Amino acid sequence: MPRKKPKLLDNRGGLRHHLNPSYPRARWTAERWAFILHRLTGIFLAVYLLAHIFVTSRVAQGQGAWEAIMSSIESNPLGVVGEWILWGVIVFHGLNGIRLVLAEALGIGVGDPRKLKVPPEPESVYGKQRALLWIFVVLGFIAWIVGGIILFGEAGWL
């Protein structure tokens, strides 16, 4: 007699685990935070890119159309703050992207597989890419603040 197949419980983590930076509560993983932020900023930038193509198409319709859409952003405080947030998103996605291209495409900074500690430790976590991530976090933060000073300064808020 064939064995009766038991009813299985679907236990897939789903988006709840996918977007939870603290899910495997084993050791704090900066890479998981970076992955989630990279993904969210990526979606944001892709949507922004389409909007940007639409907005800049107003240049072709003459000075009036361009100035109308620009002043609607400049006069709105949310527009200026939005530009600042956008700048932060670009900086993060770009700098973290450099790290990812180095690690994923060129295998740089993920550690040497031949280095074996006893007990074995994950080399990729302690590899140079982790140090690079922190350097980029600091640089990115500085760039974000500088961008904010320029943006808010020109808006007359500082």
Add this chain to the structure above:
Amino acid sequence: MKESTVQLIQYLTAALLVALLAYHVLQHTPVLEEGYRVSLEYENVVKHYANERTVLALLLYAALFHGLNGLRAILLEVLPSSAGKAATILLILIGIAAAYFGTLTIVEVA
């Protein structure tokens, strides 16, 4: 197209975008221009379009590929296999439409 080819282009456009976007952003800062708002005045924007057609077109195509392929990666994971293929086709269509629209702007202004 092989998935590795797609991903290779994804990394190449990523590297290209880092360089081009750095330039694109610096164009609107006091480093290369007088200021952010000034650089966005109509005459200055038109001047940019006239002088840097190639850079802008390259930026447009690289960013569109990189962005939409990034969305595709997410959709492939979230959606089941069959819907993933449909999403790919939809994103290619969006990409072609946006590339046409953007090219039109560059050609018309310049």
Add this chain to the structure above:
Amino acid sequence: MAQGAQRVRFKVKRYDPETGRVWWQEYDVEVYKGMTVLDALRKIRADSDPTLVLRFSCRMGVCGSCGMVINGAPRLACQTQVEHLGTDMVVVEPLPNFPVLRDLVVDMEDFFAKHRLIKPYLIRRDVEEQENPTLEYLMSPDEHQLIKRYTYCIQCGLCVAACPVSAIDPEYLGPQALAQAYRFITDVRDEGYAERIEVVDNEHGCWRCHFADSCSVVCPKGVDPGQAIQLLRKTIFKYRLRLFRKKASPVAPPLKAERRPGIPEPPPRTVQPEEAQEA
């Protein structure tokens, strides 16, 4: 423990396939120094609830069957001491990203099927040599060091349970299979890299990894699948750009050393082989 026994509360997520009921059940366990979570769960089974179902075998982190989520992180129950957790309440759940059979036992059929997909065995171009091997394939200690880390994999499934992509994509090959693919592609005794790259290079293969490195962090053996997948991609790019040169080791040559001049012959055998057989 010196001052009397310490009691720890275990909160276990349970599932009954007959009724489809999912519930949390709590048990109080007296813990001693060095007690592992697996010891505690077995004690619960022995003393208070024989219906609690779990899977274990070796009790020493070798077989990889007692993987479960303990206090929010996938771990091997046999390698996690209750004391080290440092909490009064230990929450135990079955591994996520696997279908649950009953209580803490998960169905690993799909996981092993994906492992089989990447052909986890040595492949030689010389079919005759592979089917009827004459001698072993050569490998230097340095070459062994390249794959040694990845051969520690015990297929416990903790990496898949931690992976953010496995959490949403059921078809994703998973960190375990991809790390093993890299392990065999870099193995100098293997020549089946082209077949494996075809398996791995697809929409749900190695390109779906985004280097969150959760797999490497939870791995009880330090296999570091995160590293393996990044190096696998590098290898695939090299292969696609025709820059990949596979170094395949030869079959060990037959031993036919000649005696150096000046070294005397050994004395005759005291027992001849034929005599020994007769005796």
